[in-house]
Amino acid sequence: MKKTALITGIIGQDGAYLAKILLAKGYHVYGLMRRYATPQFNNTDYLGITKDIEFVFGDMTDESSILNLIKSLRPDEVYNLAAQSFVGISWDLPKMTTEVNSLGVMYMLNALKLFSPQTKFYQASTSEMFGNSHKDGLQTEQTPFHPRSPYAISKLYSHWLTINYRESYNMFCASGILFNHESPIRGMEFVTRKISHGVAQIALGLAQEIRLGNLDSKRDWGFAGDYVEAMWLMLQQEKADDYLISTGETHSIRDFLQIAFAHVGIQDWEKYITIDPRFKRPAEVFALHGKSDKAREKLGWVPKVKFEELVKMMVDADVARLKHKMADKKYSSVKTPVVS
Ligand code: NAP
Numbered sequence: 001m002k003k004t005a006l007i008t009g010i011i012g013q014d015g016a017y018l019a020k021i022l023l024a025k026g027y028h029v030y031g032l033m034r035r036y037a038t039p040q041f042n043n044t045d046y047l048g049i050t051k052d053i054e055f056v057f058g059d060m061t062d063e064s065s066i067l068n069l070i071k072s073l074r075p076d077e078v079y080n081l082a083a084q085s086f087v088g089i090s091w092d093l094p095k096m097t098t099e100v101n102s103l104g105v106m107y108m109l110n111a112l113k114l115f116s117p118q119t120k121f122y123q124a125s126t127s128e129m130f131g132n133s134h135k136d137g138l139q140t141e142q143t144p145f146h147p148r149s150p151y152a153i154s155k156l157y158s159h160w161l162t163i164n165y166r167e168s169y170n171m172f173c174a175s176g177i178l179f180n181h182e183s184p185i186r187g188m189e190f191v192t193r194k195i196s197h198g199v200a201q202i203a204l205g206l207a208q209e210i211r212l213g214n215l216d217s218k219r220d221w222g223f224a225g226d227y228v229e230a231m232w233l234m235l236q237q238e239k240a241d242d243y244l245i246s247t248g249e250t251h252s253i254r255d256f257l258q259i260a261f262a263h264v265g266i267q268d269w270e271k272y273i274t275i276d277p278r279f280k281r282p283a284e285v286f287a288l289h290g291k292s293d294k295a296r297e298k299l300g301w302v303p304k305v306k307f308e309e310l311v312k313m314m315v316d317a318d319v320a321r322l323k324h325k326m327a328d329k330k331y332s333s334v335k336t337p338v339v340s
């Protein structure tokens with residue numbers, strides 16, 4: 001019998017990469033998505049897997065939809081990736097962010113407790129929960145949390161609730177504290193994709209500038225394709241636990257810009273950047289740098305894609321996509337959204 005997995009957030013970045021590896025491992029994959037008048041499957045199409053997923057409709061904010069899905073599917077594994085995942089907009093949408101990221105997880109855990117307590121559950125926790133907290137510049141599973149945005153606060157609730165269900169009901173509830181991970185299908189509003197897309201536009205003569213906020217932030221950026229493997233490994237262990245997932249390298253946004261521009265032959269990148277205060281945040285997380293020794297030792301997980309390779313991969317993918325659209329005469333420039 002095929003193992004079954006339900007992935008929430010299936011049409012997001014991680015949902016698509018995770019579905020790809022689970023399908024390759026022989027799973028039957030259910031993908032929870034919201035109802036749209038015009039559904040878009042760009043990410044699963046990009047990875048060539050749309051036809052292999054069984055899509056199911058639901059919404060993390062609608063408890064009855066979660067209860068009914070769990071009652072009818074009773075999957076072997078649930079990967080809860082659905083979220084309002086953009087930190088910048090969480091100051092403008094704090095209620096919605098909390099409803100999806102906190103209450104949605106409570107609905108899911110409760111549904112599992114009632115109808116499928118044997119299901120193994122993965123919660124997508126985040127390095128944002130640390131805020132600016134660190135020891136000697138590094139974050140580990142022991143670093144105290146100090147969330148700095150409505151997003152991070154909403155995720156801290158669901159992180160602790162996941163632990164609480166494990167401790168209260170002896171359910172298999174694991175949580176991955178993942179540091180930033182990117183890919184060619186990263187959402188356009190995140191800084192890495194904004195840069196790779198902007199650089200591709202500039203290289204092809206379609207734009208003259210990229211408008212950004214704080215260039216001095218540092219992130220421990222990895223490749224999403226590597227990180228979803230860690231999610232799966234967490235659910236294959238005998239006991240549920242929490243694991244920090246990172247590359248162990250940290251870079252500034254300036255480093256990302258320099259490599260991305262150099263890759264298309266531009267050295268004097270500063271002249272293409274406009275600092276726009278609208279993209280600065282009310283409270284910033286200045287530097288994230290994770291120590292993932294526990295995951296490396298217990299899960300045998302190691303990230304494969306290095307930072308420079310990741311930047312080049314993203315720029316190449318955006319250049320290729322834009323060239324394709326231009327050849328098809330379907331190009332229309334994407335205006336920078338006015339959110340931080
Ligand atoms: P993403 O691309 O933004 O995907 C999030 C998904 O959640 C989207 O498919 C979205 O669908 C879905 N979603 C939002 N609200 C929903 C609702 N009410 N009901 C059902 N689905 C809903 O995010 P990602 O980068 O793949 O991240 C996956 C998860 O990992 C998120 O929980 C994120 O917070 C967490 N995380 C990400 C990173 C990272 O660096 N990528 C690091 C740490 C943790 P719609 O298209 O319908 O909005």
Ligand code: G4F
Pocket residue numbers: 085086087088125126127128178179180181189190191192194211212213214215217218219253279280281284285288340
């Ligand atoms: O790319 P970002 O928006 O990612 P952020 O805030 O680190 O959050 C991402 O990673 C988290 C894990 O640590 C996830 F939980 C979360 O869901 C998401 O995937 O911003 C990165 C940095 C920030 O310091 C931001 O202030 O880039 C800075 N930045 C500077 N200019 C910008 C911009 N960020 C965005 N999005 N847009 C800018 O123009």
